[in-house]
Amino acid sequence: MDTLIRFGISLPKGLSEKFDRLIAVKGYTNRSEAIRDLIRAELVQKEWRDNKEVAGAVILIYDHHQRELLDKITDIQHDHQTMIISTQHVHLDHHHCLEIVAVKGRAAQAQQLADKLRAVKGIKHAALTFSSTGKELP
Amino acid sequence: MDTLIRFGISLPKGLSEKFDRLIAVKGYTNRSEAIRDLIRAELVQKEWRDNKEVAGAVILIYDHHQRELLDKITDIQHDHQTMIISTQHVHLDHHHCLEIVAVKGRAAQAQQLADKLRAVKGIKHAALTFSSTGKELP
Amino acid sequence: MDTLIRFGISLPKGLSEKFDRLIAVKGYTNRSEAIRDLIRAELVQKEWRDNKEVAGAVILIYDHHQRELLDKITDIQHDHQTMIISTQHVHLDHHHCLEIVAVKGRAAQAQQLADKLRAVKGIKHAALTFSSTGKELP
Amino acid sequence: MDTLIRFGISLPKGLSEKFDRLIAVKGYTNRSEAIRDLIRAELVQKEWRDNKEVAGAVILIYDHHQRELLDKITDIQHDHQTMIISTQHVHLDHHHCLEIVAVKGRAAQAQQLADKLRAVKGIKHAALTFSSTGKELP
Numbered sequence: 226m227d228t229l230i231r232f233g234i235s236l237p238k239g240l241s242e243k244f245d246r247l248i249a250v251k252g253y254t255n256r257s258e259a260i261r262d263l264i265r266a267e268l269v270q271k272e273w274r275d276n277k278e279v280a281g282a283v284i285l286i287y288d289h290h291q292r293e294l295l296d297k298i299t300d301i302q303h304d305h306q307t308m309i310i311s312t313q314h315v316h317l318d319h320h321h322c323l324e325i326v327a328v329k330g331r332a333a334q335a336q337q338l339a340d341k342l343r344a345v346k347g348i349k350h351a352a353l354t355f356s357s358t359g360k361e362l363p
Numbered sequence: 364m365d366t367l368i369r370f371g372i373s374l375p376k377g378l379s380e381k382f383d384r385l386i387a388v389k390g391y392t393n394r395s396e397a398i399r400d401l402i403r404a405e406l407v408q409k410e411w412r413d414n415k416e417v418a419g420a421v422i423l424i425y426d427h428h429q430r431e432l433l434d435k436i437t438d439i440q441h442d443h444q445t446m447i448i449s450t451q452h453v454h455l456d457h458h459h460c461l462e463i464v465a466v467k468g469r470a471a472q473a474q475q476l477a478d479k480l481r482a483v484k485g486i487k488h489a490a491l492t493f494s495s496t497g498k499e500l501p
Numbered sequence: 502m503d504t505l506i507r508f509g510i511s512l513p514k515g516l517s518e519k520f521d522r523l524i525a526v527k528g529y530t531n532r533s534e535a536i537r538d539l540i541r542a543e544l545v546q547k548e549w550r551d552n553k554e555v556a557g558a559v560i561l562i563y564d565h566h567q568r569e570l571l572d573k574i575t576d577i578q579h580d581h582q583t584m585i586i587s588t589q590h591v592h593l594d595h596h597h598c599l600e601i602v603a604v605k606g607r608a609a610q611a612q613q614l615a616d617k618l619r620a621v622k623g624i625k626h627a628a629l630t631f632s633s634t635g636k637e638l639p
Numbered sequence: 640m641d642t643l644i645r646f647g648i649s650l651p652k653g654l655s656e657k658f659d660r661l662i663a664v665k666g667y668t669n670r671s672e673a674i675r676d677l678i679r680a681e682l683v684q685k686e687w688r689d690n691k692e693v694a695g696a697v698i699l700i701y702d703h704h705q706r707e708l709l710d711k712i713t714d715i716q717h718d719h720q721t722m723i724i725s726t727q728h729v730h731l732d733h734h735h736c737l738e739i740v741a742v743k744g745r746a747a748q749a750q751q752l753a754d755k756l757r758a759v760k761g762i763k764h765a766a767l768t769f770s771s772t773g774k775e776l777p
Contacts, residue, residue: 251478251482253482259482262488269488280424281422282492284419311451313449321497323418323448325420327451327453327461340388340390341390344389344391348400349495349497351400352492354422354491354492356424356461356488356490357424359455359458360456
């Protein structure tokens with residue numbers, strides 16, 4: 226367990242009150258945890274900008290009736306298999322699949338994988354979520 | 364299969380050339396598909412802004428050694444079980460877990476679920492990806 | 502001057518060190534000010550989501566040789582004159598103008614103004630910056 | 640004037656209809672112009688990612704009663720004077736100023752200027768808008 230560093234901060238009264246209301250709505254029970262999360266969110270952005278080793282997820286929506294689509298998606302995933310951890314597949318309705326590809330690797334390569342999947346004809350939407358391996362995120 | 368509508372567009376020569384280079388790098392093999400994806404990305408943003416029924420994923424990074432963390436995450440997921448489709452769990456290293464929660468429901472409720480999970484002490488990072496059920500996304 | 506509220510927070514040692522490095526690079530001289538800015542940035546996002554009275558700027562890039570462009574831009578600005586505070590105009594090169602329209606009003610109306618200006622033929626790029634009137638931002 | 644390149648694209652009927660509705664709301668009178676703007680928005684993002692020469696605006700909200708604030712803002716602007724084109728100043732109310740700094744230079748330097756200004760005590764909010772010099776944006 227990491228040592229805790231304690232220090233005091235000061236906020237203008239109005240800002241402090243707004244902050245308390247904001248974090249109550251979001252479900253925080255203490256200010257430290259809310260502030261830690263604001264800082265960590267900044268650090269995760271920085272990991273991606275600096276092309277560090279990151280984790281994330283590519284989320285795909287597609288109609289599985291589209292010809293050859295599954296072959297192409299599988300081919301691309303195999304080309305990037307060193308960075309793909311696992312894949313989760315959901316049948317949204319008779320036509321639509323939601324597929325979530327958990328990835329870990331360099332930020333630029335994760336971006337490239339998402340771009341290639343998005344470009345496949347029949348993929349309706351591809352989004353890449355920026356997260357972290359947690360290792361560099363105390 | 365949806366009927367295809369064909370129409371002509373015009374781009375300044377320089378813009379057309381830059382567009383062709385951009386989409387080649389991204390792996391597109393034709394312009395129509397690239398333009399469709401630009402349009403769909405706009406429509407997905409709009410589905411979320413208009414609080415439509417959407418699909419998405421909440422991605423969590425946490426240290427599973429943190430006390431009571433798993434109980435709290437499970438409790439929150441049960442409170443929102445009608446909108447959670449399935450959960451994928453990955454052991455990133457000895458300490459860190461990556462958990463991806465596939466969700467489907469109103470955009471505002473998906474946002475609320477992500478906020479609640481982020482606020483749990485021990486969750487290092489929580490990100491919400493905006494995607495679509497595909498139904499309203501031709 | 503608003504009263505200052507002082508309270509203590511605790512951060513894991515590693516997070517505290519990363520935070521100190523991050524804010525040093527950004528030019529902060531104390532942690533309180535950096536944390537206040539993280540909180541205020543959240544509150545500004547919320548003002549825009551909640552369609553409050555906000556301030557912001559629409560920034561336009563266009564080629565002033567385009568026919569009738571200036572008339573159309575002026576017409577649109579007059580239609581929204583109650584929310585436009587002032588306009589700054591810069592000649593970037595022989596062709597290109599940078600125009601920055603300072604706005605104050607409801608968030609949705611600022612968005613609408615930016616959309617209308619972007620749609621004018623000859624406007625190469627229109628971006629809307631989210632800021633605040635400051636009144637609700639202690 | 641740049642030559643126009645004409646080519647045909649095809650969209651699924653449903654997507655075409657949604658696109659037409661979306662762009663009508665935004666005020667576009669033809670599809671080509673709407674598609675050009677989607678492409679240009681991508682290219683502007685790319686100019687910033689690739690640290691090209693860009694244009695943009697830093698928008699500041701501050702309370703001018705804060706001691707020494709104006710001196711510090713002016714000092715920072717002078718340190719970056721080669722990239723600052725002009726500054727627009729608006730008195731929002733008795734306390735609050737909105738200041739918009741038009742900038743032109745490398746993307747990373749514009750980011751650094753925005754970071755330094757944000758870090759000044761008394762600046763309530765600083766936002767950086769990404770735009771373009773237009774030169775590389777046909």
